[in-house]
Amino acid sequence: MNVESVEVLLVEDSPDDVELTLRALREHNLANRVKVVSDGVEALDYIRPDDPANAPRDGYPKLVLLDLKLPRIGGLEVLRRLKASEATKTIPIVVLTSSQEESDLVESYRLGANSYIVKPVDFQQFTQAVVRLGLYWLLLNKVPE
Template structure:
């Protein structure tokens, strides 16, 4: 998976407006990677561990990065992060918390659980687009990950 355009972005977001703005920001920044959107923590777990509704997805397609909201239905973002870091096959997966939460305890717990980055969603649309553009450029274009074979 050396071609950056093949790297999947997993967006875990229950707010349709934030989802639309995030996808638009990627497109405006010429980040054309596939964006898989899941709307709650339980579906994120199903996608990542190839179970439930996502049991039939291609297991060779691993997300390059997970953009994770915190305040999600069913299973919250911190619990999703906890489960990602607990399992061998997802432990090294880059996770960026992208949230409107300004709670210090969310920031601290996120880092204690092993988040790679914690970004507050800017309220201003222009600032939001710029934040997402920078996230995409770093995590999709610049960051290098070990292949599943090398990290196992």
């Protein structure tokens, strides 16, 4: 494992949610290296799924936590582009959203999302959810090198 590499890419426009997510991950020492971007354009600029030559210097993240409702380019489009690229399609992507819409859920899985988590309003439930998915995707899940 390359310690220098970014472990989690958090795509989230709400600073409050960013803070709460980071709190939850750090509290359990799950992500020391988290890259945060606040919209879809920034997310694609960072990973560059269509341009592997210019991939992030320190490698692709081990997990992407993706909000759906983002300024400029939305979460579903980011998901589609990442999963459409040979270089980035194996990166686990967890949709972490406030949307309970059936259509968002269906569309996310159709585009290849690995999980779909509705952010609970309750802080304790939220913390629990983030911790569990971090544990699973970062420590338990194996992906091809």
